[in-house]
Amino acid sequence: MSPSEPTEPAILVEGLRKSFGSVQALRGIDFAVERGSVLGVLGPNGAGKTTAVRILTTLLRPDGGRALIEGMDVVRQPEAVREIIGLAGQSAAIQDELTGRENLEILGRLYHLPKARARLRAEELLERFDLLDAANRTARTYSGGMARRLDLAASLVAEPAVLFLDEPRMRLGGI
Ligand SMILES: Nc1ncnc2c1ncn2[C@@H]1O[C@H](COP(=O)(O)OP(=O)(O)OP(=O)(O)O)[C@@H](O)[C@H]1O
Ligand SMILES: [Mg+2]
Numbered sequence: 045m046s047p048s049e050p051t052e053p054a055i056l057v058e059g060l061r062k063s064f065g066s067v068q069a070l071r072g073i074d075f076a077v078e079r080g081s082v083l084g085v086l087g088p089n090g091a092g093k094t095t096a097v098r099i100l101t102t103l104l105r106p107d108g109g110r111a112l113i114e115g116m117d118v119v120r121q122p123e124a125v126r127e128i129i130g131l132a133g134q135s136a137a138i139q140d141e142l143t144g145r146e147n148l149e150i151l152g153r154l155y156h157l158p159k160a161r162a163r164l165r166a167e168e169l170l171e172r173f174d175l176l177d178a179a180n181r182t183a184r185t186y187s188g189g190m191a192r193r194l195d196l197a198a199s200l201v202a203e204p205a206v207l208f209l210d211e212p213r214m215r216l217g218g219i
């Protein structure tokens with residue numbers, strides 16, 4: 045990164061709080077994640093990990109504190125935040141009746157990539173996630189691990205600046 049570029053962290057979380065009724069899921073958490081780095085968050089079931097991911101990806105409003113993605117506030121600028129993030133763990137992005145290749149190409153088109161670019165991006169991702177052999181099979185026929193890899197590939201179609209993975213349950217070698 046050149047010195048003239050903004051140096052705000054990729055993710056900045058300060059005093060983030062969220063309760064569901066009497067359950068305090070987040071009691072004021074703070075952390076910062078530098079650009080180009082990977083942060084893994086471990087905690088027992090119910091610790092609040094998914095709650096934090098949902099807030100950071102603009103799917104849930106916090107009760108207090110703040111969270112910035114590349115300097116943009118998840119509550120005040122949710123659309124801008126959504127433009128630069130990716131989220132895996134939502135297999136809803138995958139359509140079972142389409143092939144792996146079709147799924148990735150259609151997502152590329154939804155992200156306004158030109159047709160040729162969408163096709164190329166799908167091919168790159170199929171190769172990167174070792175799905176070329178299964179590329180022409182419908183996603184319905186994929187094994188659990190293959191479906192998971194397709195989901196992850198789908199989350200990378202738009203080349204997000206910040207990618208959230210909630211329990212990816214797989215080895216992430218090479219990405
Ligand atoms: N929509 C909701 N309504 C009520 N309670 C909720 C809701 N979402 C989460 N909770 C509660 O908030 C707490 C944190 O849940 P969360 O899903 O964030 O945990 P987690 O760290 O992701 O757990 P796991 O490791 O099991 O995925 C739990 O007590 C959970 O029951
Ligand atoms: Mg969870």
